[in-house]
Amino acid sequence: MEILHPDTPAGLAEALAAAGAARQRIRLGGAFTKNRMGGPVGPADAVVSTDRLTRVLQYEPKDLTISVEAGLRVAELNRVLAENRQMVPLDPPFGAQATVGGVLAANCTGPRRRLYGTGRDLVIGMKFATLRGELIQTGGMVVKNVAGLDMGKLLVGSFGTLAAMAVVNFKLIPMPPETGTFAQRFETAVDLLEARDRLVRGVLQPAAVDLLNPAAARRVGLDGFVLLVQAGGNRAVMARYASELTRAEALDDGIWERVREFTPEFLGEHASGMVERRWSTLEGMRAVMELKEPVVARGGNGVAWVYHANGETYRGAGVMEWGPEDGTGRAAGWPEPGAELDVMRRIKNMFDPAGLLNAGRLYGRI
Amino acid sequence: MIPAAAHQEVLAVVGPRGVLDRPEDLTLYEYDGSVDKARPDMVAFPRSTEEVAALVRIANKYHLPFVGRGAGTGLSGGMVARAGGLMISFARMNRILEIDLPNERVVVQPGVVNLDVTLAVQGDGYFYAPDPSSQRACTIGGNVSENAGGPHTLAYGVTTNHVLGLEVVLPDGSIVTTGGKETDQPGYDLTGLFTGNEGTMVLVTKVWLRLMRAPEMVKTILAIYNSAEDAGRTVQEITARAITPVAVEMLDGLMLRMVEEATGAGYPLDAAAVLLIELEGLKEAVEEQVEQIRQCCAACNAREFRIARSAEERDLLWKGRKNAFGAVGRVASAYYVQDGVVPRTQIAGTLRVIGEVADRHGLKISNIFHAGDGNMHPIIMFDKHKPGDLERAQRAGEEILEHCIRVGGSITGEHGVGMEKNEMMGHLFDEASLAMIGRFKNLFDPECRLNPGKVLPLGKGCMEIRQRPLSAASEI
Numbered sequence: 001m002e003i004l005h006p007d008t009p010a011g012l013a014e015a016l017a018a019a020g021a022a023r024q025r026i027r028l029g030g031a032f033t034k035n036r037m038g039g040p041v042g043p044a045d046a047v048v049s050t051d052r053l054t055r056v057l058q059y060e061p062k063d064l065t066i067s068v069e070a071g072l073r074v075a076e077l078n079r080v081l082a083e084n085r086q087m088v089p090l091d092p093p094f095g096a097q098a099t100v101g102g103v104l105a106a107n108c109t110g111p112r113r114r115l116y117g118t119g120r121d122l123v124i125g126m127k128f129a130t131l132r133g134e135l136i137q138t139g140g141m142v143v144k145n146v147a148g149l150d151m152g153k154l155l156v157g158s159f160g161t162l163a164a165m166a167v168v169n170f171k172l173i174p175m176p177p178e179t180g181t182f183a184q185r186f187e188t189a190v191d192l193l194e195a196r197d198r199l200v201r202g203v204l205q206p207a208a209v210d211l212l213n214p215a216a217a218r219r220v221g222l223d224g225f226v227l228l229v230q231a232g233g234n235r236a237v238m239a240r241y242a243s244e245l246t247r248a249e250a251l252d253d254g255i256w257e258r259v260r261e262f263t264p265e266f267l268g269e270h271a272s273g274m275v276e277r278r279w280s281t282l283e284g285m286r287a288v289m290e291l292k293e294p295v296v297a298r299g300g301n302g303v304a305w306v307y308h309a310n311g312e313t314y315r316g317a318g319v320m321e322w323g324p325e326d327g328t329g330r331a332a333g334w335p336e337p338g339a340e341l342d343v344m345r346r347i348k349n350m351f352d353p354a355g356l357l358n359a360g361r362l363y364g365r366i
Numbered sequence: 367m368i369p370a371a372a373h374q375e376v377l378a379v380v381g382p383r384g385v386l387d388r389p390e391d392l393t394l395y396e397y398d399g400s401v402d403k404a405r406p407d408m409v410a411f412p413r414s415t416e417e418v419a420a421l422v423r424i425a426n427k428y429h430l431p432f433v434g435r436g437a438g439t440g441l442s443g444g445m446v447a448r449a450g451g452l453m454i455s456f457a458r459m460n461r462i463l464e465i466d467l468p469n470e471r472v473v474v475q476p477g478v479v480n481l482d483v484t485l486a487v488q489g490d491g492y493f494y495a496p497d498p499s500s501q502r503a504c505t506i507g508g509n510v511s512e513n514a515g516g517p518h519t520l521a522y523g524v525t526t527n528h529v530l531g532l533e534v535v536l537p538d539g540s541i542v543t544t545g546g547k548e549t550d551q552p553g554y555d556l557t558g559l560f561t562g563n564e565g566t567m568v569l570v571t572k573v574w575l576r577l578m579r580a581p582e583m584v585k586t587i588l589a590i591y592n593s594a595e596d597a598g599r600t601v602q603e604i605t606a607r608a609i610t611p612v613a614v615e616m617l618d619g620l621m622l623r624m625v626e627e628a629t630g631a632g633y634p635l636d637a638a639a640v641l642l643i644e645l646e647g648l649k650e651a652v653e654e655q656v657e658q659i660r661q662c663c664a665a666c667n668a669r670e671f672r673i674a675r676s677a678e679e680r681d682l683l684w685k686g687r688k689n690a691f692g693a694v695g696r697v698a699s700a701y702y703v704q705d706g707v708v709p710r711t712q713i714a715g716t717l718r719v720i721g722e723v724a725d726r727h728g729l730k731i732s733n734i735f736h737a738g739d740g741n742m743h744p745i746i747m748f749d750k751h752k753p754g755d756l757e758r759a760q761r762a763g764e765e766i767l768e769h770c771i772r773v774g775g776s777i778t779g780e781h782g783v784g785m786e787k788n789e790m791m792g793h794l795f796d797e798a799s800l801a802m803i804g805r806f807k808n809l810f811d812p813e814c815r816l817n818p819g820k821v822l823p824l825g826k827g828c829m830e831i832r833q834r835p836l837s838a839a840s841e842i
């Protein structure tokens with residue numbers, strides 16, 4: 001199979017145009033850490049990789065903005081930003097390898113989204129390449145901007161089925177002076193969720209409010225139902241968290257790496273493993289936390305990931321976000337789409353009428 | 367003109383009391399807060415999503431242009447019925463449908479007034495973050511369509527960061543729901559795509575919003591300067607020191623005097639500029655940040671630093687800010703508000719350029735704006751009775767926006783492109799990018815009936831508009 005590595009945004013657009021004109025099915029990716037995600041991934045005639053699009057194009061620390069090429073690794077982006085104590089707090093899985101474009105296309109999010117939001121909230125502008133060979137600009141390099149349609153929102157989470165992100169502009173977040181991690185342990189899911197409620201209904205503003213059931217807690221070296229909190233601020237603020245989170249154990253921030261890499265580690269151990277994403281209101285999380293399988297949840301957002309060793313325990317409640325690479329057992333990756341699926345298909349058809357780009361992604365529905 | 371048969375069908379949907387079509391009534395629906403105007407042929411006031419869909423089907427059957435209207439506070443001519451036709455007002459779809467505090471959500475009809483959302487939940491310690499200065503009047507439907515911002519969106523994000531789901535009527539009359547109370551539903555982010563579409567792709571009939579917990583402590587600061595540039599530098603200094611206020615608003619000397627005369631908010635009359643800075647959060651964080659801000663202001667030659675001592679003092683300071691446009695109306699017969707954005711490091715320089723533009727055109731331009739995110743609002747005052755004055759004001763506005771583009775900014779931060787800046791879109795975006803926006807418009811509205819003649823330069827959208835807009839010149 002032909003593998004293309006364009007090294008400029010224009011080159012990326014040319015590569016797409018050429019493959020499109022030849023009616024080649026294209027598999028688009030950055031570091032290709034997510035071959036098991038959002039699939040099953042369909043067959044392809046050509047691979048287009050953004051792995052050579054790694055430049056920082058413009059960094060304005062005083063304006064809290066940066067513009068980077070989509071193949072830059074998120075870890076490298078944050079390394080550059082850390083020099084000025086700034087960050088893009090996306091916290092994606094495969095944190096060491098994953099690229100900006102891949103993380104956004106798959107809409108990978110992380111624990112600190114409670115405070116900082118997700119990709120859709122942090123991206124302020126974008127250039128993407130289409131099958132027609134165009135480079136389309138949306139948004140810009142300022143934090144507030146409503147000129148033109150916000151097409152960036154559509155690209156985030158589109159799994160490369162519409163176009164290829166070439167350049168992404170972010171707004172930056174200053175790092176808090178100090179951070180702290182706190183764990184509270186409970187006997188039951190009910191107790192866990194009560195503690196979660198007390199926290200999110202109070203005045204504390206933690207960055208992360210994660211929930212782990214016992215099976216998940218064990219995997220990261222903890223036990224019981226765990227409320228895992230990260231907060232940032234000055235020393236007095238951190239002391240406040242320590243006193244208000246009663247009977248909390250202070251943990252090293254390193255625990256977050258285990259949480260962030262929970263999915264890669266699980267999939268590494270289970271070749272037929274599946275990770276199901278469920279979404280609910282904050283009040284609707286009890287049933288998922290009581291499952292026997294490991295469950296890691298964003299307690300402040302209502303999103304939970306259920307880890308199935310194989311397809312037998314999946315009951316079709318959420319979407320099958322990760323699965324075996326060959327696609328077995330995933331017929332119902334996205335069980336019940338609504339009427340909006342038709343609108344999505346029309347948009348897909350506008351960008352890619354022949355269905356060449358990343359076929360199979362978005363759970364085989366698009 | 368609306369054909370008689372169409373007229374009858376509209377009446378059958380909304381009833382005789384749900385329609386306005388006498389010329390004297392229609393004049394009230396000709397304009398928003400900007401300077402353009404055009405008259406719809408009929409205004410209908412539906413009460414439900416089904417009625418909206420029925421109206422859209424009638425418009426399609428009789429080939430009528432149609433446009434949604436919230437409160438008409440827009441500042442880019444967004445709701446102006448540029449091609450006439452049917453205006454669909456959401457004034458009667460103004461119910462808060464559900465308040466769900468445990469899940470931090472509220473579900474509203476589009477005609478709900480922005481401030482009413484916060485008023486409905488603040489007793490329980492919650493608020494809805496996007497707070498346009500027009501929040502006492504503007505509607506959530508208008509906010510979603512324009513992706514409205516406001517002073518506090520500096521820290522909390524603009525409308526799109528707080529809208530989780532939409533029910534919309536597409537231009538073909540079908541009803542679609544995107545997102546909802548729950549985040550992370552699979553598929554494309556249609557909610558994000560529709561938010562900020564400026565009423566050109568869908569009509570919004572229901573909105574799911576995120577609520578936030580009210581902060582423990584709020585401190586409001588007034589920093590007073592003898593030089594506008596020093597005030598601008600302070601904003602830069604605050605950003606550079608990683609201090610994160612929730613709002614940083616700036617008023618220049620001319621504006622201060624107008625506002626003070628109108629509201630008696632306690633602003634100094636002889637200053638060249640003030641910054642209105644708000645800090646929110648945990649007591650321990652806010653107290654420290656007040657001191658850090660004090661240092662920034664001192665380092666940038668602030669001559670005075672006042673902290674509001676009570677909720678009343680705080681409200682008074684904000685009243686001055688939020689009623690500023692009314693204050694301008696007492697002084698100038700007409701004004702024209704611009705909405706350019708510049709990187710925050712460019713504020714001081716941009717203020718200088720605005721001053722030069724004012725001098726060159728012999729116009730008074732005053733500034734009141736969301737300084738923390740670089741969103742400038744030069745208010746260009748002119749005499750609407752003086753021939754050529756409006757055109758000079760518009761020319762001055764364009765020159766300011768050209769400067770914003772040159773320094774890496776944008777032509778609109780929150781008011782939208784509308785029919786006011788659509789010809790400037792070509793200065794900001796290349797042909798391919800404009801064509802892509804046009805393709806989206808065409809996908810949803812192939813007949814170009816919904817709010818034609820907006821956002822894209824004329825000739826680049828799907829329909830040529832022959833009717834030249836009249837000028838309303840901001841009657842106040």
Ligand SMILES: Cc1cc2nc3c(=O)[nH]c(=O)nc-3n(C[C@H](O)[C@H](O)[C@H](O)COP(=O)(O)OP(=O)(O)OC[C@H]3O[C@@H](n4cnc5c(N)ncnc54)[C@H](O)[C@@H]3O)c2cc1C
Pocket residue numbers: 398399433434435436437438439440441443444445446456476477497498499500503504505506507508509510511512513514515516517564565566568569570571691692780781817
């Ligand atoms: C004094 C003053 C201060 C302002 N301050 C701010 C500010 O701080 N921040 C800011 O962002 N804006 C501000 N604005 C601008 C304006 O208030 C906002 O753009 C607001 O969002 C418009 O809401 P509206 O209900 O008045 O909408 P309208 O003006 O009626 O309409 C705006 C657009 O939305 C469309 N529309 C309205 N409702 C619907 C619907 N249900 N479905 C589909 N389309 C619809 C219209 O067709 C039009 O294109 C200010 C305006 C004034 C007059």
